[in-house]
Amino acid sequence: APFTEPSFRILDRNNSNANGVLMYGDGSASFAGGGFAIDSDGEITTNIKSQGHIELDSTGAFTSPKIKLFANSGSATFKGTTIVGSDPDVTSNSGCKLYTSGTIRTRSTSSTSSGILFEGFGAGQSSPQFKVTADGAAEFAGSVESKNNFFVNAIADDQTCFRTVRNGVNTASIDGDGSASFAGTVDAAGLTVNGSPVTVDLSA
Secondary structure, eight states: OOOOSOSEEEEEGGGTTEEEEEEOTTSOEEEGGGTEEEOTTSOEEEOOOOSSEEEEOTTSOOSSOSEEEETTTOOEEESSOEEEESOTTSTTOOEEEEOTTSOEEEEOSOSSTTOEEEEEOOTTOSSOSEEEETTSOEEESSOOOOSSOOOOOOSSTTOEEEEEEETTEEEEEEETTSOEEESSOOOOSSOEETTEEOOOOTTO
């Protein structure tokens, strides 16, 4: 049967003889009026305030603690998967999940452009410099460079795969069927159609 009466008790005479320290025969104990408690199986219950750092290890050996919290720097180390909010692997949840493999998975509360998955700001900036939303769209305030290529798998012939806009007006576009339109001058060192050179006679 669990121990219900303490084997050792210290009362706080300055606080109406309230229990300050309680120790039980099964090894459990309570300190600071219950603010710090140790169960018989070693489980600790407390509100923690530390001037150093905290290490948590379920084995009690502390040779390789899985969680470290450093009060002096504010940094933390977690050796397992970390979830903020709810587990995004569940489709009805919203949250962020950091995997030990380096993968970051997020799920927004919205599946539209209002559901922001990633957003980045520079120092002193009030507007995001890049943004990725839950509908698969992305915005970048600066140049985007690729060492390989940009690939668009068009789902329809008339789908616009590439488009430039100037002052709200489309100036160039390339569609899924390979057709293209340009509002300005097109310069080409050599122009061929279906493998044959094209000659344009401007004197007619």
